[in-house]
Amino acid sequence: MTAVANAVADVSLDPIVYLNGELVPLSEARVPVLDRGFIFGDGIYEVAPLYANGAGPRTPFRLQQHLARLARSVGKIGIANPFDDTGWRELISRVVAANEADGSLRVDQDAIVYIQVTRGVAKRAHAFPAGVQPTVFVMVTPLQLPGEMQRAQGVRCVSAEDRRWLNCDIKSVSLLGNVLMAQYAAENDAFETIQFRDGMLTEGSSSNVWVVKGGVLSAPPRSRKILEGIRYGLIEALSQECGIRFEAREISEAEVRVADEIIVSSATKEVLPVTQLDGQPVGEGKPGAVFAALYAAYQRAKVKEAQHVQQGVENESRENITA
Numbered sequence: 001m002t003a004v005a006n007a008v009a010d011v012s013l014d015p016i017v018y019l020n021g022e023l024v025p026l027s028e029a030r031v032p033v034l035d036r037g038f039i040f041g042d043g044i045y046e047v048a049p050l051y052a053n054g055a056g057p058r059t060p061f062r063l064q065q066h067l068a069r070l071a072r073s074v075g076k077i078g079i080a081n082p083f084d085d086t087g088w089r090e091l092i093s094r095v096v097a098a099n100e101a102d103g104s105l106r107v108d109q110d111a112i113v114y115i116q117v118t119r120g121v122a123k124r125a126h127a128f129p130a131g132v133q134p135t136v137f138v139m140v141t142p143l144q145l146p147g148e149m150q151r152a153q154g155v156r157c158v159s160a161e162d163r164r165w166l167n168c169d170i171k172s173v174s175l176l177g178n179v180l181m182a183q184y185a186a187e188n189d190a191f192e193t194i195q196f197r198d199g200m201l202t203e204g205s206s207s208n209v210w211v212v213k214g215g216v217l218s219a220p221p222r223s224r225k226i227l228e229g230i231r232y233g234l235i236e237a238l239s240q241e242c243g244i245r246f247e248a249r250e251i252s253e254a255e256v257r258v259a260d261e262i263i264v265s266s267a268t269k270e271v272l273p274v275t276q277l278d279g280q281p282v283g284e285g286k287p288g289a290v291f292a293a294l295y296a297a298y299q300r301a302k303v304k305e306a307q308h309v310q311q312g313v314e315n316e317s318r319e320n321i322t323a
């Protein structure tokens with residue numbers, strides 16, 4: 001890295017964020033300790049990629065789906081959505097513009113938008129308080145996608161019993177169960193912990209998990225036991241495009257252990273091959289053909305979404321975020 005790149009990277013440690021109506025440096029953003037997000041983990045969040053397009057406009061990827069999931073998450077916990085889709089898009093654009101203007105985010109850098117909504121600030125009592133304004137926080141930071149090496153070699157994972165609650169479909173900020181699983185991976189020098197509940201595959205600490213056997217791609221069905229990643233529907237569609245059969249079904253731990261391929265997916269990782277699980281090679285111990293096909297299709301989907309923006313295609317043109 002050059003000195004200039006380092007300087008830019010340092011600045012990005014203090015990006016401009018949105019908090020309750022104001023744009024402020026992250027280091028100056030404050031929430032009261034009685035915020036229910038702090039006291040109870042009473043809130044939800046969203047994480048969506050905003051890809052750089054050379055000199056062209058930044059393209060949020062699947063933002064419509066991310067905003068729909070955000071609306072579902074607040075709905076499921078009885079918080080009124082603070083903004084409609086247009087309002088959220090405008091807000092994200094403002095934060096992106098502020099960070100590009102102050103040099104925290106280069107135009108050629110991929111970014112990630114983190115949105116958090118909590119129930120707000122109230123006297124500590126468990127049940128929902130009346131007449132409270134939700135706390136709204138939006139942060140845009142550079143996104144470092146997995147490197148070529150990780151894709152070429154695949155990543156090592158460990159496994160553990162899924163001990164989380166049974167509302168994993170809500171993208172809740174109450175992430176202690178996930179945090180403990182991520183820490184378990186870190187302590188075991190692994191990329192991710194793949195979880196099983198009652199002997200059946202659920203998901204990673206912050207990713208969905210896919211299994212390939214005999215050329216067929218499978219994932220646990222949508223249910224309250226997993227977070228339906230925005231990549232879930234995307235990969236379903238991409239597998240169809242690639243002529244790969246897809247099955248949403250319960251997958252036993254035994255099946256995972258004899259899989260030809262295991263793949264993890266998330267907004268920040270896209271798709272990544274898992275080549276070792278609990279010290280044992282997955283399939284032949286190297287990334288497989290289904291991963292290769294899905295990764296290529298994923299990259300094509302990014303290009304397509306960016307082109308739609310440039311061509312001003314109806315609907316997709318709303319995926320355009322400029323500085």
Ligand code: PDD
Nearest residue numbers: 047205206207208227229230231266267
């Ligand atoms: N996590 N399952 C869990 C538990 C997750 O936390 C995530 C994403 C996913 C994949 O969802 P998506 O494809 O929409 O990213 C599945 C984000 C990236 C996070 O917590 O940072």
